[in-house]
Amino acid sequence: MKSELVLYNTLTREKEQFKPINPPCVGLYVCGPTVYGDPHLGHARPAITFDLLFRYLREEGYKVRYVRNITDVGHLQNDADDGEDKLAVKARLENLEPMEVAQYYTDRYHHAMDELGVLPPSIEPRASGHIMEQIELVQEILDNGYAYESNGSVYFDVEKYAAKHNYGQLSGRKIEDMLCNTRELDGQCDKQRPLDFALWKKAAPEHIMRWKAPWSLGFPGWHLECSAMSVKYLGERFDIHGGGMDLMFPHHECEIAQNTAASGHGAANYWMHNNMITIDGQKMGKSLGNFITLEELFTGTHKLLAQAYSPMVIRFFILQAHYRSTLDFSNEALQAAEKGLDRLMAAVETIDKVMPGKASTVDVSDLERRCREAMNDDLNSPMVISALFDWVRIINQLHDGTQTISAGDLEALRRIVHRFVFDILGLRNDAAAEKNDLVGPLVEMLLEMRQQAKADKNWAASDKIRDELTRIGIVVKDRKDGYDWSIK
RNA sequence: GGUCUGAUGGCCGAGUGGCUAGGCACAGCUCUGCAAAAGCUGCUACAGCGGUUCGAAUCCGCUUCAGACCUCCA
Numbered sequence: 001m002k003s004e005l006v007l008y009n010t011l012t013r014e015k016e017q018f019k020p021i022n023p024p025c026v027g028l029y030v031c032g033p034t035v036y037g038d039p040h041l042g043h044a045r046p047a048i049t050f051d052l053l054f055r056y057l058r059e060e061g062y063k064v065r066y067v068r069n070i071t072d073v074g075h076l077q078n079d080a081d082d083g084e085d086k087l088a089v090k091a092r093l094e095n096l097e098p099m100e101v102a103q104y105y106t107d108r109y110h111h112a113m114d115e116l117g118v119l120p121p122s123i124e125p126r127a128s129g130h131i132m133e134q135i136e137l138v139q140e141i142l143d144n145g146y147a148y149e150s151n152g153s154v155y156f157d158v159e160k161y162a163a164k165h166n167y168g169q170l171s172g173r174k175i176e177d178m179l180c181n182t183r184e185l186d187g188q189c190d191k192q193r194p195l196d197f198a199l200w201k202k203a204a205p206e207h208i209m210r211w212k213a214p215w216s217l218g219f220p221g222w223h224l225e226c227s228a229m230s231v232k233y234l235g236e237r238f239d240i241h242g243g244g245m246d247l248m249f250p251h252h253e254c255e256i257a258q259n260t261a262a263s264g265h266g267a268a269n270y271w272m273h274n275n276m277i278t279i280d281g282q283k284m285g286k287s288l289g290n291f292i293t294l295e296e297l298f299t300g301t302h303k304l305l306a307q308a309y310s311p312m313v314i315r316f317f318i319l320q321a322h323y324r325s326t327l328d329f330s331n332e333a334l335q336a337a338e339k340g341l342d343r344l345m346a347a348v349e350t351i352d353k354v355m356p357g358k359a360s361t362v363d364v365s366d367l368e369r370r371c372r373e374a375m376n377d378d379l380n381s382p383m384v385i386s387a388l389f390d391w392v393r394i395i396n397q398l399h400d401g402t403q404t405i406s407a408g409d410l411e412a413l414r415r416i417v418h419r420f421v422f423d424i425l426g427l428r429n430d431a432a433a434e435k436n437d438l439v440g441p442l443v444e445m446l447l448e449m450r451q452q453a454k455a456d457k458n459w460a461a462s463d464k465i466r467d468e469l470t471r472i473g474i475v476v477k478d479r480k481d482g483y484d485w486s487i488k
Numbered sequence: 489g490g491u492c493u494g495a496u497g498g499c500c501g502a503g504u505g506g507c508u509a510g511g512c513a514c515a516g517c518u519c520u521g522c523a524a525a526a527g528c529u530g531c532u533a534c535a536g537c538g539g540u541u542c543g544a545a546u547c548c549g550c551u552u553c554a555g556a557c558c559u560c561c562a
Binding site: 029031032033035039040041042043045046047049075086119171172173174177178222226242243245246247248249250251274276277278281282283284285286287288317321322325326327328330332333334336337338339340341343344346350372380382383384385387388389390393396397399400402426453457459461464466467470475476477478479480484486 | 490491492493494499500501502503509510511512513518520521522524525526527528539548554555556557558560561562
């Protein structure tokens with residue numbers, strides 16, 4: 001139970017010992033997707049990063065309530081554009097109800113996450129289902145004097161807030177700097193000052209998604225849902241808030257401001273931000289149009305892709321970099337990840353073939369120690385993988401007989417490897433799953449026949465069996481005393 | 489323009505003052521009917537220029553380059 005976990009807190013810009021408010025409970029909130037398009041590689045990063053955290057906390061004995069929202073309320077492209085939101089535009093283009101669009105992409109997102117081995121969160125609230133809570137939050141902020149109504153819309157009064165509180169504490173921005181650098185978006189804006197942001201927006205006639213509120217028929221500001229829903233499900237104070245680095249400002253900064261304006265303090269103790277995935281050194285993102293969807297990745301249907309990459313390769317690729325580093329996409333890197341993952345999975349299977357000896361020439365505790373130390377150091381998954389690969393070699397040596405291991409140690413090794421590879425890193429051995437009751441015995445039968453052919457020095461028959469199996473994707477590896485096989 | 493990150497070997501990617509992560513690629517060897525796999529060995533880098541130090545990829549300064557945020561974004 002006692003954890004040595006250290007996490008980097010964006011709020012303090014330091015690695016801090018993780019101390020939950022009410023152990024063994026942990027409250028975790030992560031910003032989820034806006035469901036108006038197919039999930040892309042960028043979505044996989046936070047999902048996998050915080051899935052890793054979720055899994056590790058659970059393994060460490062914490063009872064985690066993990067909340068990840070679905071943004072299904074259309075928000076405006078920008079303040080000057082009073083017309084349509086992204087969801088509505090999509091709905092019109094595809095001739096659908098906005099909620100139909102949201103549902104469709106929510107399902108697509110869920111499916112992709114499932115493929116990637118991302119566990120479902122404990123609660124997945126939708127913004128559209130929490131309009132009441134958002135309206136109440138706006139009212140509280142108004143009551144506390146940190147917001148004003150203007151022509152049916154409600155804006156957060158940043159200047160007034162900043163006089164008492166630290167607006168910019170998370171992003172490290174200074175309000176004076178922001179003031180000089182705000183681009184004035186002209187037009188029909190009801191804001192008093194450029195830094196103010198919308199809490200409630202009066203809907204233009206063509207705006208389809210709208211709800212009734214004391215101020216107007218309208219829709220909530222886009223920072224609002226996270227403030228309202230995190231507090232609703234995790235309490236006024238909770239442990240960890242996560243999301244992509246690009247959300248730090250303004251989204252998370254505004255969240256803190258909203259919570260503080262309502263209750264006097266921010267909600268989360270630790271703020272964690274994953275870095276971006278880049279493509280040719282540039283951020284991959286919807287707005288840049290250079291993103292690759294997860295489905296394209298899984299099927300290899302994108303002009304930049306040399307081949308298809310399985311969900312587990314994507315997961316492994318992401319875990320091989322630390323979550324706070326940018327990770328550059330390339331076919332070469334993905335292919336390297338694919339081969340590395342194959343080797344790791346082969347070794348996991350090899351453990352079961354190792355014959356125990358009397359005494360151990362290897363120290364199994366070394367693996368567990370290194371993996372835990374790495375995880376405890378701000379989720380250093382690359383270091384975990386590095387330790388595992390050192391043990392891939394050792395496992396192969398055990399199998400070859402150049403090292404020996406006792407039965408007890410072997411069982412411990414199996415347990416540790418499975419725990420870190422499957423339970424914590426969340427990897428899956430998809431190839432092993434294909435070795436089902438039908439394929440297994442068939443292959444075994446053919447390989448027994450091949451053994452006979454080899455014994456008879458009938459190389460033509462032996463090679464034919466092997467070549468034919470290779471052709472249909474089954475790799476045969478001869479050993480001194482028999483054979484191994486696997487599905488490619 | 490403001491704020492902030494980063495620059496590591498053929499590629500990806502850890503590491504924060506001395507003890508040379510790991511993966512992929514490449515080369516040689518062992519094993520082997522051949523092949524594959526595996527093992528062993530080799531390849532040993534930290535953008536540039538100064539400074540601090542017994543010692544710097546790691547700390548400080550400057551330069552160059554790249555990226556992110558400042559507007560929706562994971």
